[in-house]
Amino acid sequence: MKIAQKTIKFLLIAAITLFTSASFASGSDKKHDNQNDGGRVNTKEEVEAYILHHIKDSHDFSLFSYTSNGERKHVGFPLPVILWTSEGLVTFMSSEFHHNDDGHVIVEKNGLKFAKVHSKIYELDNGASSINFDETHHPTNAHKTLDFSITKSVVGILLIGLLLLFWFSRLAKQYKTKKIPTGFARVLEPLVIYVRDEIARPNIGDKHYRRFTGYLLTVFFFIWVLNLAGLTPLGFNVTGQLAVTGCLAIFTLIIYTVSGNKDYWMHMIWMPGVPVLIRPVLAIIELAGALLIKPFSLLVRLFANISAGHIVVMSLIAIMFTLKESLGVVGATGLSLVLSFFITLIEVLVAFLQAYIFTMLSALFIGMAVAEHEHH
Amino acid sequence: METLLNDFSPGLFVVSTILLLALIGLMVKFAWKPILNSLEERESGIEDALAAAENARKEMQNLTADNERLAKEARAERDAMMKEARDIRDKMIAEAKDDAKEVTTKLIETAQASIQQEKQAALAEIKKNVAELSIGIAESVIKKELSNKKDQLELVEGILKDVTLN
Numbered sequence: 001m002k003i004a005q006k007t008i009k010f011l012l013i014a015a016i017t018l019f020t021s022a023s024f025a026s027g028s029d030k031k032h033d034n035q036n037d038g039g040r041v042n043t044k045e046e047v048e049a050y051i052l053h054h055i056k057d058s059h060d061f062s063l064f065s066y067t068s069n070g071e072r073k074h075v076g077f078p079l080p081v082i083l084w085t086s087e088g089l090v091t092f093m094s095s096e097f098h099h100n101d102d103g104h105v106i107v108e109k110n111g112l113k114f115a116k117v118h119s120k121i122y123e124l125d126n127g128a129s130s131i132n133f134d135e136t137h138h139p140t141n142a143h144k145t146l147d148f149s150i151t152k153s154v155v156g157i158l159l160i161g162l163l164l165l166f167w168f169s170r171l172a173k174q175y176k177t178k179k180i181p182t183g184f185a186r187v188l189e190p191l192v193i194y195v196r197d198e199i200a201r202p203n204i205g206d207k208h209y210r211r212f213t214g215y216l217l218t219v220f221f222f223i224w225v226l227n228l229a230g231l232t233p234l235g236f237n238v239t240g241q242l243a244v245t246g247c248l249a250i251f252t253l254i255i256y257t258v259s260g261n262k263d264y265w266m267h268m269i270w271m272p273g274v275p276v277l278i279r280p281v282l283a284i285i286e287l288a289g290a291l292l293i294k295p296f297s298l299l300v301r302l303f304a305n306i307s308a309g310h311i312v313v314m315s316l317i318a319i320m321f322t323l324k325e326s327l328g329v330v331g332a333t334g335l336s337l338v339l340s341f342f343i344t345l346i347e348v349l350v351a352f353l354q355a356y357i358f359t360m361l362s363a364l365f366i367g368m369a370v371a372e373h374e375h376h
Numbered sequence: 377m378e379t380l381l382n383d384f385s386p387g388l389f390v391v392s393t394i395l396l397l398a399l400i401g402l403m404v405k406f407a408w409k410p411i412l413n414s415l416e417e418r419e420s421g422i423e424d425a426l427a428a429a430e431n432a433r434k435e436m437q438n439l440t441a442d443n444e445r446l447a448k449e450a451r452a453e454r455d456a457m458m459k460e461a462r463d464i465r466d467k468m469i470a471e472a473k474d475d476a477k478e479v480t481t482k483l484i485e486t487a488q489a490s491i492q493q494e495k496q497a498a499l500a501e502i503k504k505n506v507a508e509l510s511i512g513i514a515e516s517v518i519k520k521e522l523s524n525k526k527d528q529l530e531l532v533e534g535i536l537k538d539v540t541l542n
Contacts, residue, residue, distance in 0.1 A: 057388055084387075120385075147387035154391050161399040168407030175414035179421075192411055213412060214404035222399065242380065243389035247396060 040067050047318040053101065054314060055237050055307050056119040057151045059094040063234075074099045079155065084146035085112055085123050094149070103131040103139065114145075121147055153244060156236040160225050164218075168192075195220050195359065203363035208259075208370045212363070215255060219248060220359040227306060227351030231313075231344060239354070240307035242299065249299035252362040253291070260369035267373075294365055298358060305354050309347045316340040 041050045062076035078095035087110055096107045103115040106124070113124040115131045122142035124131060132140045150158075171185040171192075181189050199220070200213045226238045238244050266272065268286040271279055319336035327335060522528050 056383060057385060147385060148391055149387065151388060153388060154395070157392055157395045161395060164399070165402055165406065168403060168411065172407050172410035175410060179418055193415065196412065214408040215400055217408050218400045218403045241388060242384045244392045246384070247389055247392045251396065
């Protein structure tokens with residue numbers, strides 16, 4: 001009963017937020033497309049563009065869009081845009097771009113002009129009043145700014161971070177009064193034990209694992225919950241952002257580079273037990289492996305898996321529109337439903353798997369750096 | 377590759393680095409440290425409890441063994457005591473029997489001795505009486521017989537014959 005009440009409360013709040021936001025966030029933009037159908041996403045090209053747009057970070061939190069009276073309406077939240085420009089810090093709300101993403105809406109702030117092209121904000125050069133593109137669709141009279149905006153991914157990180165903090169600090173508090181946690185914390189406890197006993201301890205070793213378990217636990221739950229959040233209709237693609245996976249990979253790199261012991265560096269730079277002439281060659285290979293290939297494999301694996309998952313799920317949903325002519329409405333919808341249902345199931349597995357692999361490999365790399373070798 | 381690099385947002389990188397660092401710090405401080413400490417505490421507690429239970433079980437086993445040993449000892453003692461008692465009883469009976477036998481034998485012996493004595497005395501009396509009687513008889517016989525001479529001679533002769541024959 002209590003849970004049901006809480007759920008109802010949550011839904012109410014969500015609904016209220018939705019409608020109030022819709023009233024001020026719903027705007028319209030006149031798409032400069034040839035098809036005059038009010039910007040509906042219903043051709044193959046539009047679907048492709050839509051998917052590619054989705055997997056990128058976005059400056060506003062759009063929940064859904066619809067077309068009425070030939071006008072495209074977007075429902076969602078505007079998010080703050082924070083830019084470090086040639087004139088210093090500039091901030092405004094993303095709603096000022098009116099959901100335009102091809103550089104046609106120019107926002108003027110502090111005497112500077114900004115345009116958004118493919119989810120990137122450009123600062124127009126002095127004197128330019130509209131953006132010009134070269135033949136590869138790169139702006140010629142504008143340059144990128146350092147963009148510290150609270151984008152959709154940042155919102156995702158904040159939300160999930162707070163959620164994790166809430167969940168696990170409650171679990172931590174429960175131990176003060178009882179030996180065995182109750183409620184939702186009881187679900188979390190075995191997961192913590194799983195990460196500690198199956199990922200951290202066997203890969204790092206009994207002696208050193210305690211120091212790194214905090215990092216590994218945070219990374220594991222961060223990636224996993226964000227992966228799962230990406231499968232909800234909220235449509236986060238945080239772990240499919242190179243910047244985020246790169247950041248995580250660099251954390252792992254820094255941790256195992258800083259905590260590497262003498263043996264680790266010895267084996268990397270001046271490998272014992274091989275002819276002296278080969279040692280420099282090996283050193284180059286080892287250094288490249290440790291400093292470039294390992295973090296690169298970490299960041300690309302997570303990014304590629306999650307982005308690919310989003311692309312596949314969305315493409316299968318798009319079957320509804322793209323195969324409408326050949327299969328009919330019912331056939332296309334049915335096929336799309338069945339396929340996207342099963343792919344989503346697989347994606348739920350992938351969400352866990354990628355979190356597991358990232359954490360496991362991080363633990364493995366750290367374990368290699370702190371391992372104490374027997375001297376032969 | 378170029379689109380990938382173009383997609384990479386340095387701003388998002390900086391923001392996510394800051395947020396993640398903060399998240400890791402907060403999680404370690406407010407969640408992971410207390411959770412891991414409590415888990416370890418609980419695990420060591422469970423281990424201790426198991427060891428204690430094992431010890432208690434062993435002690436219990438020792439106690440039962442002790443009890444059994446004690447009971448066995450008590451039983452053996454009882455058996456020994458009963459055996460002793462039986463022995464004492466048997467011995468007493470045997471002794472009593474022996475004593476009784478001795479007493480009776482003695483009694484019989486005394487009785488026999490006195491009987492013998494009485495018998496001897498009676499015999500001696502009888503002998504004396506018989507001798508007196510026979511002397512009396514002989515006296516009267518001799519008195520009667522030796523009234524004539526001839527008979528006296530014959531008698532002397534008869535006695536002499538016997539003597540020589542001897």
